[in-house]
Amino acid sequence: MLMNRAETALVNSPPRRWLQRYYEVPWMRRLGGPLPPGARVLELGCGPGYGTKLILEHFAANHVDAIDLDPAMITRAQRRLARYGQRVRLAQGSATDLHAALGGSLHYDAVFDFAIIHHIPNWTDALTEITRVLAPGGKFYFDEVTALALATPTYRLLFDHPAENRFTAEEFLAELARHNLIVDQQYLTRRHGRYVLGVATYQP
Numbered sequence: 001m002l003m004n005r006a007e008t009a010l011v012n013s014p015p016r017r018w019l020q021r022y023y024e025v026p027w028m029r030r031l032g033g034p035l036p037p038g039a040r041v042l043e044l045g046c047g048p049g050y051g052t053k054l055i056l057e058h059f060a061a062n063h064v065d066a067i068d069l070d071p072a073m074i075t076r077a078q079r080r081l082a083r084y085g086q087r088v089r090l091a092q093g094s095a096t097d098l099h100a101a102l103g104g105s106l107h108y109d110a111v112f113d114f115a116i117i118h119h120i121p122n123w124t125d126a127l128t129e130i131t132r133v134l135a136p137g138g139k140f141y142f143d144e145v146t147a148l149a150l151a152t153p154t155y156r157l158l159f160d161h162p163a164e165n166r167f168t169a170e171e172f173l174a175e176l177a178r179h180n181l182i183v184d185q186q187y188l189t190r191r192h193g194r195y196v197l198g199v200a201t202y203q204p
Contacts, residue, residue: 035061042110
């Protein structure tokens with residue numbers, strides 16, 4: 001589902017960019033290591049394109065396909081990422097139907113999720129799509145917001161999220177395993193389980 005005005009402002013803010021650059025990306029690199037040379041990457045919910053920029057610069061991805069439901073976010077991302085030329089392809093679309101968004105035969109070495117899957121009502125369908133397009137041995141880098149955070153007064157007052165079928169950190173990790181996305185010990189939780197960050201390897 002689309003973000004409301006308050007969350008859109010947060011996603012476009014300097015604090016959010018700081019968190020991605022100095023916390024999420026360093027931990028993702030520490031847990032999952034670098035990408036292979038010439039890597040093709042998919043980013044779910046690219047927002048204004050700052051995460052895409054970090055994937056290109058800090059993971060040395062050769063090419064990134066990035067999608068978002070919000071056309072205004074795609075416009076922002078186009079401006080931010082114009083200098084990367086053909087290394088980036090942006091598309092409006094849903095993480096639960098990547099073929100409709102991007103077309104063709106999709107094949108990626110890594111998929112990135114900077115706190116997007118908790119916005120998706122049928123979030124397990126997004127995991128199915130991730131495994132469909134990941135190469136064997138490919139990595140799924142994720143940072144997610146759990147049901148414990150979504151139940152706090154701040155989240156309930158300021159942001160709009162699906163109310164049903166939310167997940168704890170343990171439930172999210174278990175669902176990854178059911179989709180052959182193997183995490184082992186390559187994850188961490190924050191704020192007493194309100195957030196979970198890690199890297200899973202696709203082992204079909």
